[in-house]
Amino acid sequence: MHKKIVLAASLGIVFAYCAVALLAPVIAPYDPHAITGAPLSPPDRDHLLGTNDLAQDIFSGLIWGTRATLLLGFVGAAIAVTVGTAAGIVSGYYGGLIDEAVMRLLDVAMTIPIFPLLLILTTFFRPGIYLIAVLMGLLGSFQGVRLIRSQVLSLAVADFVVGTRALGAGDGYIMARHILPGVLPLAGVKFVTSAQHFMLIGIGLGFLGITDPSVVDWGQMINRASQNGAMILGLWWWLIPPGLAVTLISLALAWLGYACEDEINPRLRVMRV
C-alpha cells in the first residue's frame, strides 16, 4: 500500500510540473526578465517569493524555469534512449564485427569523463537550450547501449525469434516486431532515470554559468542567489525555492524509476518503498 502511495505521489508531481510548464504564461504574474519593483524585496502580495537583485519576480522565474528543466530532462532522455536503444539493438542483434566495433567504441567513449567534456562542448558552442539537451542526450547514451545490448543478446537467441526467422522474416521485421518490444520496458526505465539525471546536470550547467540567456533556469537562479549574498543576507526566498523545486522533481523521478525497475526486475523486488 505504502508503495502505491509513493508511486501515485511521484506521478502526481511529474504531472503537476508538466502542467505548470504548459501553463507558465497563465500562472506567472510577471515576465521573469522584467523589472517589477524594488530589488531584493521580501515576499508580499505582489511578489509571492519577493524579488532578486535585478528586481525580477522570483515566483515568475520559478514558474518559467519549469519549462527549461523539463525540456532539458525529457528531450535529453528521449535522445539518449533512442540512440542507446537503436545502437544496442543493432549491436546485439547482428553481433559479430558490428557488435565488436560498437563495444570497442563504447569502451573508448566511456573512458573520457563525460561531464567535463559536456562543459567544454557547451561552453564552446555558446549554447541554446536545445543544443544543451542534444549534447547531453548524445553523451549520455553510452551506458544505455550496453544495457539494451545485453538484453537483446538473450532475446536474439530466444525461440520465438529463431522461429520467426525460420518463417522467412527479415532482420528489420524481427528487430522491430520481436526485439524492440522486449527491450521497451528496460528503455522506459532508462528514460525515467535519464530524465532525472539530465535535469540535475542541465540545472548544474546553469549553476556553472553555462546557460541559454533567452530562458530562465533554476541553476542560474541558484547561482545568482548564492553569488550575490542571499545566504549572508538571509534571503531564503531567493535561494531556497529553485533548489527545492529541482530536488522535488528529481525525487519524484527517482522513485518512479525505482518503482519501474522493481516491476521489470523481479529478482531485486523486495518491497523497496
Added chain:
Amino acid sequence: MNGIYLLKRLITSFAAFCIAVTIMFALLRLMPGDYITMYLEAIYRYAPPDVVEAFNHVYGLDRPILEQYVIYLLDAFRGNWGYSFIYKVPVLTVIGERLVWTLILLLPATILATLAGIGIGAYSGWRRGSKTDIALLNSMIIIRAIPSYWLALMILIIFAYYLNLFPLGGYVDTGALTTGIDPLDVANHAVLPVLTLFLFSVTGTYYLMRSSMLMTAGEDYITTARAKGLDELMILRKHALKNAMLPMVTLITFECAGMITGSIFVETIFSWPGLGMLTYKALAVRDLPLLQGILLIDTLFVIAANIAADLIYPLVDPRVQVGDDA
C-alpha cells in the same frame, strides 16, 4: 586472457586520450574568428597585428592543418599542454598545483564513501525487506536525488552559516598569511566539502552493493554455508561479502568518474582551490587550453581507475587468472 584483456585496456585508453586531444584540436580550429586576436582582446583589450602574428607563429597556427594536428597530438603526449590564458603559465603547472588540493578532498571522500557504502549496502541487502533496510534505502534514494550543488549549499548554510561549526569556504584561515599553512586548519576547512562529496558518492556505492548483495544472498552456496551450520554473521562475512564485492571492483571506477563531476560543484561552492574550481574559472573566461588540460587529466584519472580495477580483479576472483580462458 587477462594479459590480452590488459592490452585491450591499454589500447582503449590510448585511443580515448587521442580522441580527447582530437576533440580539443577540432574545437580550437572551429573557433569562429581569429582565436589569438579574440583572446588577446578578451584579456588585454587590444591585439596588435604583429603580436597576433607572433603568437600564431609560436603556437604553430600558420602551418598546414595536418602538421598542426600531429604536432598537437605529440605535444599532448609529451605533456606540453599549452599555456593557460588566465594564468599565463603552462597548463600542466597550473593543474599540478591544483590537483593536490582536489586529491585532499577526493581521496578521503572516496575511501570513506566506498567503505561505508559497501558496509551499509551489504547489511541492507543481507537484511532485505527489514525495517532497517527500507529506512536505509529510502534515505539513500532521497540523498541521491538531491543535486550535489544544492546539497553543498544546504550543508554550507546549516553547518557553516547557522551553526557556525566550520568555516564558510576557502582552504585556510586569513591568519595563514602570517603564520603559514597549518594542516589542522586545512582539515577544518576540508570537513564540509569532504562531507558533501562523501554523501554524493556513498549513495551510489550503497545502491550497487545492495543490489549485488541481493543477488548473492540468493545463491546456492549461501544455502550450502547455512547447511553446514554456520551462523548468519559468519555466512555474511565469509561467504556473501566477498562474492558481493566482486562486481564492485569494476563499478567503483564509474563512481570515480562521477566524483569528478561532484568535485566541480563542491569546490566551486566551498571556494576550494582544486581542479573543480579551476574548471569553473576556466569556463567563465573560456580558457580552452586550460579546459583541455583539465579534460586530459580527468581522462587520465579514469584510465588509472580502470587499470587499477583490472589489476585488482584477478586478485579477488580466482576464476579470473592470468592464462585462464575464463
Added chain:
Amino acid sequence: MTAMSDALLEVRGLKVGFPTPEGLVRASDTVDLEIYPRETLGLIGETGSGKTVLGMAILRLLQPNTIIEGEIRYRGRDLLSLPEAEMQRVRGREIGIVLQNSGTSLNPVYTVGTQIAEAVILHQGLSGPDARQRAVELLDAVGIPDPVRMAGEYPHRFSGGMRERALIATALACRPNLLIADEPTKGLDAVTKRGIVDLFSEIDRDHSVLFITHDIETAGDLATRVAVMYAGEIVEIGGAEEVLGDPAHPYTRGLLASLPERGMQPIPGSAPSLITLPSGCRFSPRCGCAVENCSREHPGLVEVGSGHYARCMLYD
C-alpha cells in the same frame, strides 16, 4: 501409520506454504514420514511435487517468510521449535545435505578444501591444518583423484561429477547421522551418474539417507523404502520392492509405465498448480481409474500391505 520411537527422523503433519502475490503455494501438505537408522528412503516425484522443499524444510533452510506447520522430530527433539543457535549445531553435524545444483552450490571464491574444512573446524573444533588433512581424506573417500592437489583448487576447476562428489564430501565432513541428498545425479552423464550411485551405496552403509530424486531406477537401486510425492502430498510409501514392484497408487503405476523400458507411456495432463489444487484427490483429473467420488473426497493414506500405504479411493 503408527509412530515408532526407534525412528531417527519423524515428520508429522508437515505443511509448508510460500506466500506469493498470486496466492499461497502449498509446497508440502500434511506430510508424514519417518527415516530409520541406516536406511535409505527414496523420495520420488516430478519437478514441483514438493520433494526439494521437504528436504530443505527438515534443516530449516527455506526463506524466512515461509509458513511451516507440523513437527519434525530428530531423535525426539522437534527441530521446528529449536532456537536458531541450536539448529546451527544440528546442521552439518547431525544432518548433512547435498543441495540440488552442484554447479552453484560451492562458493567460487574459496578452494574446495577450505569449504570442506570450514564445517570440520566449526563442529569438531579441529585446528586449521588438521581440518585440512580431514578435507583431503574426505575428498579421497568420495573418489576424487589426487585429493591433495584438488583440495587446493577452486570449484570452477572441478567437473560436474567432481563437484557433486565434493559437495557430498562437504555434507559428510562431520559424520552426520542423516544425509539428505537432493537430486545428486541430476544433469550427469550415464557413466558419472553410475559413479555417484555407487558412492551412495557405500555411504548408506554408515548413514541414514534421504535420497530425493525424480529417477525411479536410481531410487530402486539405492532405497530400502520409497515414498512417492505428488502435488505436495505423499501418495504412496512403503518398502522399495513393494512400491516399485507392485505399485498400489495409479500415479506410481503411471510413473513406472513412463519408463523407457516399459513402453514410455506418459501420464496424460500435467501436474496441478500448487496454488489452486484440484478438489478431492489431487491426481484425479489425470487418473485413468478415477470414479465420480475421486473429485469430491480427499483420500487418506490406506495400508495396502505390510508397511505399504497408498492415498487412493480404490482401497477405501
